[in-house]
Amino acid sequence: MSKSLSDGTSVDDVDRLADPDASTDAKTASDETSRQVPSSRRGAVRTWVGEHPRAALAGAVAFALLLAVGTAYLAREPQVPDGTVAVVGEQEISTTQLDRRVEALKALYGLEEPSGTEAQDGFRRDAAKSAVVAVLIEQAADERGIEVTDKEVDTILAKLIRERYPDGGQAAFVEALGIMGANEDQVRDELRQQAVVAALFDDVTSGVEVTDDQVRETYDDRRTELATPERRELLNIVVETKAEADTVLGLLRRGRPFAQVAQTYSIDSATRSEGGLLGMASRKDLEGAYGDAAFGAEKGGLFGPVKTDTGWHVGQVQKIVPATPVTFAEVEATLRSTLETEDALSKWRSFLEDLLADADVRYHADYLPDDPESLPADVEENTP
Structure with a gap:
């Protein structure tokens, strides 16, 4: 039929x-x-x-x-x-x-x-x-x-x-x-x-x-991945060589304002005018080595130099938003x-x-x- x-x-x-x-x-x-x-x-x-x-x-x-x-x-x-x-x-x-x-x-x-x-x-x-x-x-x-x-x-x-x-x-x-x-x-x-x-x-x-039991078991198994991941607000400066990145990092460590250094040295036109503000990102949003460095630093800490396809990066962690767990009721x-x-x-x-x-x-x-x-x-x- x-x-x-x-x-x-x-x-x-x-x-x-x-x-x-x-x-x-x-x-x-x-x-x-x-x-x-x-x-x-x-x-x-x-x-x-x-x-x-x-x-x-x-x-x-x-x-x-x-x-x-x-x-x-x-x-x-x-x-x-x-x-x-x-x-x-x-x-x-x-x-x-x-x-x-x-x-x-x-x-x-x-x-x-x-x-x-x-x-x-x-x-x-x-x-x-x-x-x-x-x-x-x-x-x-x-x-x-x-x-x-x-x-x-x-x-x-x-x-x-x-x-x-x-x-x-x-x-x-x-x-x-x-x-x-x-x-x-x-x-x-x-x-x-x-x-x-x-x-x-x-x-x-x-x-x-x-079945209900299958749903509950899956929640227990996937609880970590279901949670909202930790996010960080980052500042970032991109330069062409490691020598320039070392110079930038030295200025920041001596207390030079990040925004001022970014506007002077960064070749990233998308963030330079914003004082290097990259915005909020989770670990999975960031490229390998850069993400490791950014999520390995403490709040307010500097990290780098890190090389990526776009150049040498020096960054700073502005804010940390912890991971947020989800309840079973929220995701059932x-x-x-x-x-x-x-x-x-x-x-x-x-x-x-x-x-x-x-x-x-x-x-x-x-x-x-x-x-x-x-x-x-x-x-x-x-x-x-």
């Missing part, structure tokens, strides 16, 4: 999952039937996904790639014919379909292909890998009876146009597509695929529950949501691992990724 947005999923919910991809254009005409999306069960997951960057091709084209821990792409003989990127089971992904997908991503997310032969080659291989995963996900969605109707795609597209082109509307949208070398049909295909991913994710991760709801998200992602990863382990995928030699079983580097960095 197919499921529809009318049973509870809002357009906002589907739009938050607009970053990931769900499918490819390699479906036959008989596959272009209407599809409906099941209702959302994991609002917290949608929020988490919505916050992730869209610039990377792999992250934009496949929500599955963003979440998967491992992959199982199989590059096997016999050879894939020219004009075909890959074969997934009996389904082919043509070079034309891959080009259409990339054009749609450019239109939706401002994706830019890199320059240079080697970089472009890597880009195309990553695009092929993402397209393969999209096909596998759509096949799994079809098996589960997940469908997305044209009317539902209309609703999603209308919302996108309202948000991105509030002044020019449909006309501005069409004009922008022309400039980017895409058309509305390509964008609609991409949005449909994203909605299928959202639906499949909901279907796979339904029934995830977190957030922790529960976090654990539900983590459990849902774990269930989703297991599903993908099983799905990909059973996949029969063959790449054309020109599109075979360097490591077909690994995720692109930018996706690895954003995997929770």
Whole structure:
């Protein structure tokens, strides 16, 4: 039985999952039937996904790639014919379909292909890998009876146009597509695929529950990291050489006012006019050695010289705001949501691992990724 947005999923919910991809254009005409999306069960997951960057091709084209821990792409003989990127089971992904997908991503997310032969080659291989995963996900969605109707795609597209082109509307949208070398049909295909991913994710991760004991145990384990960290208000002077930094430090130790020294010697135009005021910062906000020195000094104490990429630094601790612990009541709801998200992602990863382990995928030699079983580097960095 197919499921529809009318049973509870809002357009906002589907739009938050607009970053990931769900499918490819390699479906036959008989596959272009209407599809409906099941209702959302994991609002917290949608929020988490919505916050992730869209610039990377792999992250934009496949929500599955963003979440998967491992992959199982199989590059096997016999050879894939020219004009075909890959074969997934009996389904082919043509070079034309891959080009259409990339054009749609450019239109939706401002994706830019890199320059240079080697970089472009890597880009195309990553695009092929993402397209393969999209096909596998759509096949799994079809098996589960997940469908997305044209009317539902209309609703999603209308919302996108309202948000991105509030002044020019449909006309501005069409004009922008022309400039980017895409058309509305390509964008609609991409949005449909994203909605299928959202639906499949909901279907796979339904029934995830977190107990009160789990929430309490997580609070006990993460109490330190949940607390508001210590922050320090810092003054800072940047010079070009260590000799200059030693001179600055000597003047400060002899009692010269920090603001006066900063205005005279600092090359940091952003803080020089403010007497070297860097502002409040936690340890994680500061670069390695500089942060160690700043948080190793006492209130009112001087620190440095410390070398960073911007020069040699001498600083002073103006104020210290101690770390603030949080109570269980303050974070209970957030922790529960976090654990539900983590459990849902774990269930989703297991599903993908099983799905990909059973996949029969063959790449054309020109599109075979360097490591077909690994995720692109930018996706690895954003995997929770």
